[in-house]
Amino acid sequence: MNITIIGYGNMGSGLAARAVKAGHAVTLAGHNPARASEAAAKVGAKAGAISDSTGNADIIILATPYPAAAEALAAAGNLAGKVLIDISNPLKADFSGLTLGFSTSAAEEIQKLAPSAKVIKAFNTVFAQIFSEGPDFGAAGKVPVLIAGDDEAAKQSVQQFAESLGFSTIQAGNLANARYLEPLGMLNIALGYGLGQGTGIAPTWIHRD
Numbered sequence: 734m735n736i737t738i739i740g741y742g743n744m745g746s747g748l749a750a751r752a753v754k755a756g757h758a759v760t761l762a763g764h765n766p767a768r769a770s771e772a773a774a775k776v777g778a779k780a781g782a783i784s785d786s787t788g789n790a791d792i793i794i795l796a797t798p799y800p801a802a803a804e805a806l807a808a809a810g811n812l813a814g815k816v817l818i819d820i821s822n823p824l825k826a827d828f829s830g831l832t833l834g835f836s837t838s839a840a841e842e843i844q845k846l847a848p849s850a851k852v853i854k855a856f857n858t859v860f861a862q863i864f865s866e867g868p869d870f871g872a873a874g875k876v877p878v879l880i881a882g883d884d885e886a887a888k889q890s891v892q893q894f895a896e897s898l899g900f901s902t903i904q905a906g907n908l909a910n911a912r913y914l915e916p917l918g919m920l921n922i923a924l925g926y927g928l929g930q931g932t933g934i935a936p937t938w939i940h941r942d
């Protein structure tokens with residue numbers, strides 16, 4: 734697949750490295766061209782300006798902090814019909830909680846910013862370190878990517894992409910369910926950092942046989 738990632742930080746670079754290894758054609762795009770080139774060279778991806786990088790993409794991943802989404806999407810321009818993955822947890826500046834929830838979510842706000850795109854919530858419960866350390870937790874299973882969105886074909890495409898990176902997947906319903914996935918991402922952060930469990934953890938569901 735042609736994958737464009739906007740943002741070359743911990744998540745953008747981690748996703749890019751894993752996607753390159755899985756054989757995808759990856760473009761890392763960002764607002765600082767020099768930093769985008771440097772990050773892309775490290776993982777074997779192409780670098781590009783945000784405005785030039787979305788046209789051919791099968792999947793676009795927005796990997797900026799949530800408060801930067803509006804600016805990044807404005808730079809991206811026309812995203813009509815594009816699959817746009819929102820990975821964000823809309824954190825307060827001091828990481829003590831979320832800035833929105835209950836009646837909306839970052840994913841739904843991003844859908845409003847890019848109304849013609851097919852926004853999918855995914856990867857927000859996956860710590861960046863898992864991209865480099867690997868999503869196979871042995872006997873505990875594979876780290877799941879929880880997927881929520883309103884377009885069935887887009888959700889299937891994101892499932893195929895996540896599984897190609899070595900993750901398992903859980904289809905988690907409509908985009909409005911991002912209202913539950915974002916607090917789950919927050920709990921993961923609270924357990925990992927605040928409560929000392931570290932970043933080698935991920936939320937999942939168990940099923941009775």
Ligand SMILES: NC(=O)c1ccc[n+]([C@@H]2O[C@H](COP(=O)([O-])OP(=O)(O)OC[C@H]3O[C@@H](n4cnc5c(N)ncnc54)[C@H](OP(=O)(O)O)[C@@H]3O)[C@@H](O)[C@H]2O)c1
Pocket residue numbers: 739740741742743744745763764765768796797798799801802804805820821822823824856857858859860861862918
């Ligand atoms: N880190 C995790 O383990 C983790 C886990 C799950 C979800 N997430 C979510 O993933 C997203 C990225 O997190 P991260 O840890 O990768 O953050 P990060 O390391 O700080 O990287 C953020 C990236 O966004 C870019 N950026 C900032 N403002 C921008 C703008 N206006 N336009 C375009 N690009 C902009 C930054 O570029 P510059 O540095 O050049 O400004 C940088 O490349 C966040 O929404 C976070 O909630 C993170």
